[in-house]
Amino acid sequence: MTATGSDTAVRELPRDSDGLATTDEALTTLRERLPPFLEQLVADAGADGLVVRLDGSVETTVAATLAVDAIGEEHVTGLVMPAFISHEAIARNAETVAESLGIEHSRLQLQPVLAAVQGAVGESDGPVDDAIATNNMLSRLRMACTYYVANTSNLLVVGPIDRTRYLLGSATKYGETAADCLLFGDLYQTEVRALARHIGIPEDLTFETAGSPLYDGQSAIEQLDVPPETVDRILRLRFDQEVERATVADRLEVDPELVDRLDEWCVRTRHKRQQPPTPGVDRC
Template identity: 25%
Template sequence: MESLNINNEKIAQHIVQWLKKYAENAHVKGFVIGISGGIDSALTSTLCAMTGLPTLCVEMPIHQAESHVSRAQEHIAFLRSKFDNVSSDKADLTSTFDLLATTLPDIDDKVKLNLTLANTRARLRMTTLYYFAGNHQLLVAGTGNKVEDFGVGFFTKYGDGGVDISPIADLMKSEVRSLANHLGITQNIIKAKPTDGLFGDDRSDEDQLGANYDELEAAMMAYDSGKTAADFEGRELDVFNIYSRLHAVNQHKMQPIPVCEIPKEYK
């Protein structure tokens, strides 16, 4: 699925101007982005670079697959060759993660343990990005797209979900691909199978979610239009049920933190 009818140039200009205005109003110098080797971080960092403001790209490997590392380095080289305002740094968090893991109690449920440790990796990266942000007066730019952030909640709360701004969170995955192509991001990154890289193996987002982004995007649009499971059959029904379940169970990520309001007569 490709959104071929969108105005890529207008969208790019709109996001770039939005980023510039937000940074100016926040009285910060620019942006910091974690570069994973995936299309979302590649697009986000390119849009940030296009503002002309200082844009810091940070690699944060934790037992990372070599393919992820090489794609991240390829994209950073691409940006630095095009934009004088782009700089890069690296924080290898492997030993930090390993040390933290040894200090925490083990549990018998290995599936639950592995998921918890995967989320811990994302939270270590968030902490690291805010270290760079604080030192250089930058905003942490999020890399989540619309399906991840508002559809299935496929992100780590206070991990990759812990950001200052979300430039591409109103773009479907197909729109991310279309805009990335328009901006000349390398095909090696655009065509790479999406993965969060949090488990130290080659599992993809599709392996974890049970459906690919094109399928989930279609399900999200159907769900938002008011359709129900009764409108589908076969694979479409399976994906619609996957989407509906994830959308429901991950509402705690998508909604503001609940606040217990105290009745005025009690105060």
């Protein structure tokens, strides 16, 4: 199960006993292979550069760093898109990341846009106070703004969603997952965090969260209340190596019910990883 064609950049990595690419050799290989993947993506599309949504997370910071490694700071644009006052510290951190990388960046305040959408929906008697709907709308507004910048500047959008969030469905459909490439679509959260440390990204530049801190609500891993690395090891064995449930539980010394819960979670959110279904009508 591969999120994008980026598996060519992470294939045959030296891995630990449970399959995670967290060894020094693996991380060195990733640092060498991911920038050329981005460089080739830009060249194949005839694009002028890359745009990255910066949200203060480890994932977006690593993505922006690798984008600069790939094509140079002058060809990378960062977008910081807070919506509420509570996002101010996050936005400042994201801007610090952009400044440290030397990339052009802009802050887009989404609260007025969100208010306009909610006002329009309110006029048609829609549920404007639904927290889940609001958070999903913010994610899709960020996507729309990012693609507007990309379209008007001939850029490609780099999506920083890791494989953990991708499999668990803890990202908004047609929001955070909307991108021209999912750079970490084949890397688990534990692997991306290890890559950040390997690169030498200062911990005070990022927010240590299970997902983007701009998106409210408890993350899937937080709801499970187990170490993120345990989740990643289970997912790797179950979905990439197709190891039987009981074997995974025994091998990792975890409760079989945890393995079942992750299986169910991934099945329930499968629709987020698939193209919209069609009725199967024959085409000319």
